[in-house]
Amino acid sequence: MRIFSLFLILLLFYPLLNAAQDKSSPASELVFKEGEILPGPFYPFIINGPRKNRLRALINEKPDKTFILMFFQGPSVPEYLPKSLEDLNAIIKGNKSKGFPTSAMAIFVNPDIKNVVKDDEKRNEFVKGIRSSIAEDKSDLIEVGVDDLDDLKNYKLDQSVVVMVRCENLRVIKMLKLDSTNANADGFAKALDQLLELPKGK
Helix, strand or coil, X not given: CHHHHHHHHHHHHHHHHHHHHHHHXXXXXXXXXXXXXXXXXXXXXXXXCCCCCEECCHHHHCCCCEEEEEEXXXXXXXXXXXXXXXXXXXXXXXXXXXXXXXXXXXXXXXXXXXXXXCCHHHHHHHHHHHHHHCCHHHCCCEEEEEECCCCCHHHCCCCCCEEEEEEECCEEEEEEEECCCCCCHHHHHHHHHHHHCCCCCC
16 A cells, blocks of 8 residues: 555656756757768758748758858847858858868857748848848858758757857768857857868868
8 A cells, every 4th residue: 555655646746856857957969969960951041142032951952062050049140240251251262172161051040030931020020130231242152041940950959159060071070169158259260260170181
């Protein structure tokens, strides 16, 4: 009888214990691990270049390319970013070394946009702000897009403000994260320097 009573108590309290454990557990780690393939396509709304104003699975077009993939989480474009992206564009354009990235993707994830297709009014307003900040003629090698966390669920983005990944043949070569303390011009430039270094043996 005592064992049966104990079992009932555990049965009643298990959901509460489980919920408490869920709240205390850390956020899921990013799935970007060096040497592994990117976790599948995603479909951002493209806002510059010849494919703008449509959804496009950009990484499907780069199976044999070296490129930089960046995610920026927040409700607006960081003040430092337009100039930083222009600098990156110029670096890519000026370096033709074998194995050097030939393009980049900058994907903005606004927490207020739950679905990049259905929340079209919020998306369009956000896109307008990005276009007013980032000059298209100075970012022609950087494809800029807007996406939502649901479409990116396989990527398990954590709370990092910026996630930067160097990819080669869709394989992760290096991944860096910036939080609110170092998501600035200096922090971005230092992270970019690390990503643009040619891996050993290249």
